[in-house]
Amino acid sequence: MSAEEQEHSPDDVQQHLRMVQELLARQRLGEDLANRQEAGEGILQREHLEEMRELLEGMHPADIAFVLEALPLEDRLFVWNLVKAERDGEILLEVSDAVRESLIETMEPEELKAAAESLDADELADLAPNLPPEVIQDVYQSLDPEGREQLRAAMSYPEDTVGALMDFDMVTVREDVTLEVVLRYLRRFEELPDHTDKLFVVDRDEHLRGILTLENLLIHDPEMEVAEVMGTEPVISFIPEDDAGDAAQAFERYDLVSAPVVDSEKRVIGRLTVADMVDYIREEGEQEILSNAGLREEEDIFASVWDSVKNRWAWLAINLVTAVFASRVIGLFEGSIEKLVALAALMPIIAGIGGNSGNQTITMIVRAIAMGQIEPSAMRRLLRKEIGVALFNGVVWGGFLGAMAWWLYGNWQLGVVMTSAMTLNLLLAASAGVIIPMMRMRMGKDPALGGSVMITALTDSGGFFIFLGLATIFLL
Amino acid sequence: MSAEEQEHSPDDVQQHLRMVQELLARQRLGEDLANRQEAGEGILQREHLEEMRELLEGMHPADIAFVLEALPLEDRLFVWNLVKAERDGEILLEVSDAVRESLIETMEPEELKAAAESLDADELADLAPNLPPEVIQDVYQSLDPEGREQLRAAMSYPEDTVGALMDFDMVTVREDVTLEVVLRYLRRFEELPDHTDKLFVVDRDEHLRGILTLENLLIHDPEMEVAEVMGTEPVISFIPEDDAGDAAQAFERYDLVSAPVVDSEKRVIGRLTVADMVDYIREEGEQEILSNAGLREEEDIFASVWDSVKNRWAWLAINLVTAVFASRVIGLFEGSIEKLVALAALMPIIAGIGGNSGNQTITMIVRAIAMGQIEPSAMRRLLRKEIGVALFNGVVWGGFLGAMAWWLYGNWQLGVVMTSAMTLNLLLAASAGVIIPMMRMRMGKDPALGGSVMITALTDSGGFFIFLGLATIFLL
Numbered sequence: 001m002s003a004e005e006q007e008h009s010p011d012d013v014q015q016h017l018r019m020v021q022e023l024l025a026r027q028r029l030g031e032d033l034a035n036r037q038e039a040g041e042g043i044l045q046r047e048h049l050e051e052m053r054e055l056l057e058g059m060h061p062a063d064i065a066f067v068l069e070a071l072p073l074e075d076r077l078f079v080w081n082l083v084k085a086e087r088d089g090e091i092l093l094e095v096s097d098a099v100r101e102s103l104i105e106t107m108e109p110e111e112l113k114a115a116a117e118s119l120d121a122d123e124l125a126d127l128a129p130n131l132p133p134e135v136i137q138d139v140y141q142s143l144d145p146e147g148r149e150q151l152r153a154a155m156s157y158p159e160d161t162v163g164a165l166m167d168f169d170m171v172t173v174r175e176d177v178t179l180e181v182v183l184r185y186l187r188r189f190e191e192l193p194d195h196t197d198k199l200f201v202v203d204r205d206e207h208l209r210g211i212l213t214l215e216n217l218l219i220h221d222p223e224m225e226v227a228e229v230m231g232t233e234p235v236i237s238f239i240p241e242d243d244a245g246d247a248a249q250a251f252e253r254y255d256l257v258s259a260p261v262v263d264s265e266k267r268v269i270g271r272l273t274v275a276d277m278v279d280y281i282r283e284e285g286e287q288e289i290l291s292n293a294g295l296r297e298e299e300d301i302f303a304s305v306w307d308s309v310k311n312r313w314a315w316l317a318i319n320l321v322t323a324v325f326a327s328r329v330i331g332l333f334e335g336s337i338e339k340l341v342a343l344a345a346l347m348p349i350i351a352g353i354g355g356n357s358g359n360q361t362i363t364m365i366v367r368a369i370a371m372g373q374i375e376p377s378a379m380r381r382l383l384r385k386e387i388g389v390a391l392f393n394g395v396v397w398g399g400f401l402g403a404m405a406w407w408l409y410g411n412w413q414l415g416v417v418m419t420s421a422m423t424l425n426l427l428l429a430a431s432a433g434v435i436i437p438m439m440r441m442r443m444g445k446d447p448a449l450g451g452s453v454m455i456t457a458l459t460d461s462g463g464f465f466i467f468l469g470l471a472t473i474f475l476l
Numbered sequence: 477m478s479a480e481e482q483e484h485s486p487d488d489v490q491q492h493l494r495m496v497q498e499l500l501a502r503q504r505l506g507e508d509l510a511n512r513q514e515a516g517e518g519i520l521q522r523e524h525l526e527e528m529r530e531l532l533e534g535m536h537p538a539d540i541a542f543v544l545e546a547l548p549l550e551d552r553l554f555v556w557n558l559v560k561a562e563r564d565g566e567i568l569l570e571v572s573d574a575v576r577e578s579l580i581e582t583m584e585p586e587e588l589k590a591a592a593e594s595l596d597a598d599e600l601a602d603l604a605p606n607l608p609p610e611v612i613q614d615v616y617q618s619l620d621p622e623g624r625e626q627l628r629a630a631m632s633y634p635e636d637t638v639g640a641l642m643d644f645d646m647v648t649v650r651e652d653v654t655l656e657v658v659l660r661y662l663r664r665f666e667e668l669p670d671h672t673d674k675l676f677v678v679d680r681d682e683h684l685r686g687i688l689t690l691e692n693l694l695i696h697d698p699e700m701e702v703a704e705v706m707g708t709e710p711v712i713s714f715i716p717e718d719d720a721g722d723a724a725q726a727f728e729r730y731d732l733v734s735a736p737v738v739d740s741e742k743r744v745i746g747r748l749t750v751a752d753m754v755d756y757i758r759e760e761g762e763q764e765i766l767s768n769a770g771l772r773e774e775e776d777i778f779a780s781v782w783d784s785v786k787n788r789w790a791w792l793a794i795n796l797v798t799a800v801f802a803s804r805v806i807g808l809f810e811g812s813i814e815k816l817v818a819l820a821a822l823m824p825i826i827a828g829i830g831g832n833s834g835n836q837t838i839t840m841i842v843r844a845i846a847m848g849q850i851e852p853s854a855m856r857r858l859l860r861k862e863i864g865v866a867l868f869n870g871v872v873w874g875g876f877l878g879a880m881a882w883w884l885y886g887n888w889q890l891g892v893v894m895t896s897a898m899t900l901n902l903l904l905a906a907s908a909g910v911i912i913p914m915m916r917m918r919m920g921k922d923p924a925l926g927g928s929v930m931i932t933a934l935t936d937s938g939g940f941f942i943f944l945g946l947a948t949i950f951l952l
Contacts, residue, residue, distance in 0.1 A: 069849055191695065197673060215668045220663070252758060253536070278754055284761075301850065308865045313869075327822060337813070337820050342807075344817075352799045356795045362769075374546075397796060460824070
């Protein structure tokens, strides 16, 4: 096979998608024709079906998953039915949660069982939350004792721990053999586990003694013993209870490809690979972006209106509550607004800029906390800095807005109130932006969660209260 | 060395940070004592310095980078000066841009030159934007012709392309040799390039013919020829002009560890590794979160007030403009507000919920576009769905708010206006949330950029205009 024939570029998947879409369009056209002419029915379709099947067969499971995600529900199920049954399992693993649900809904228990049985224990554990209990039960029964134990273990660890992400594919060797023996041992394999860049060196009881990288195996004299070659670098290992985010940071920091997972006795029980970590990092980033925008989870873009409503309503409900509260704060000052209607036009500026500024602060602090670079003791120092920034912005931008209010409404006192309210609201935003995440960290909670909603609620209601309050005291 | 001695866990870096901080505290205490007693000066300090130096020497460059980032400027520079000069280069590569600048500012051109000379061409290219031109010039002069060519190539590709991320470390083999020959060839290496999971099979003119994975090298009979063993899977290769984001998605999708980069003639010119891709994915995610919050770049948490102000002012300025515009929209209706002051209290609800809802839509669409799963032709379908969601929310939440306004102000017409305005503003938000990113995509621009600001500006001003306009027509 020449390089030309094997040629494969990152844009392929887009081309595949277009080819599938074209075939689907021709398929529909063929159906229309057949219906209208009531003849020749089936011939054209069968040709297209065959073409589509061949196309799908040549595609990587991840590419099929991509195509399925990009198709509207009806087309998606049509294509899904053309995929060979034995590939169902690996494709279900690759699609997003929302799309996985839409596919599983249409499958018979027997099909699901067959798909599940084609998977490894750790993959099965990933899929299990989406499967009906009776299917899991059946599959569990069909496993050998080791597989059952692995499945039980993989499912017992909470999401976001190393235990939930580890696999059980690994190659172990003893330290008292020569590299030549290891090389011969490896030749007995049909294939090595994905991402094998190192072998785990263990003793008789599976205790981790060190690692033998493929590099060291390859560059050293085969007469040397494993013990002589291993351990020039420290072994980085994890326990199943380790936080997955910490593990991902370690993979990133030390450029790991795979790493052993050990139990409390240092026995090797599993393995983490960079592929799991890449997925984890991507998903965490996505999750943060989605939840910042108030989306509960990644949405199937072709989801029904009702599914979308469910995915988004919680955030809208929370915002409704905070908006109504802010509205009632304004309600307290209706008398002042009636006397000086300029207040109504100016107050959203104070609230809005406060919210933006607070979100800048909290985002910066939350990111630094997530990287493990802030300790609770740093709070005073950070608070001092953020207050400095807020004072500067308050005086400069607030001063500018004050001047504008003066010019617009010919009332210099209004300008002074505007500048003061802006400065005070920015100070409120800065303090809350530091204190909310730091407090959550001290309480051992996720500092990222809900901080943005809280700070916006605070700077909205607080901004209205400060501005209208100052105006009521000094202008009326 | 036993496993105990080598033990290394993902929490180590936090412990290192605490140890450094403790030594710094003792150091300062020692200085204080020395100053006060004016005797014994230096002895204590020297001990601490020695301890700190040893600690740093045992640390991974990425860990030193982590500690430097977590220390306030003064301590950071103190620790930086204790780091051995020959490690400067690799540590500078690991720290964040903001911290890198703070370190480079304090270094002499000679030191910088020495640090830069310890790096590979691709690493040097990463560092170059932060180095003074005369240092780059000097380093360039000191390179051999091949190194100069590589540095020139690496610096010539725009950021966010494969060319800017590739390295030049790779091992190539010919297809007509046996695996035994390859094994013997590898034993002549002192070490293999990081993340070598495959060797690139090339012809006499460096054209890519296929790949030989270390797995295939290890599991097959050494008597077999490379050509027999390579190419059981398609070769995924990149060209330097490929988008780095597409490459990262390909790495994630196909679980790659390394991949060749070829020129237009299919000659191998470099290599991408998963480590670069992990960094890229992480940075892209961070960048999106930061820019959503209006931060230009990652901030050194111990940056000066002035540096922070610079990082944040652009966003605040834009928001100021849009807020002032919205304020002027309200100003148009001051007469109406004077007559019915309830409008002032209710209008921020309409604007706020519209903004939240629009941000949900645009975030969802932008993510799907980024994944390559939306084509321009899908716009009508998506628009239809989002309008459905908006209508539903408008009737349900808007109806609820209308009832509340009726109850609060005893004015049922006000309630009807509230419900209608809410529904209309949600429709505006939904349409803009689909149309803005789709239009930007059609114009070949980044759909993520600035969409959130635009949609918030639109739903603020639009919300005020719709609500106050309807109220003026129907209530006054």
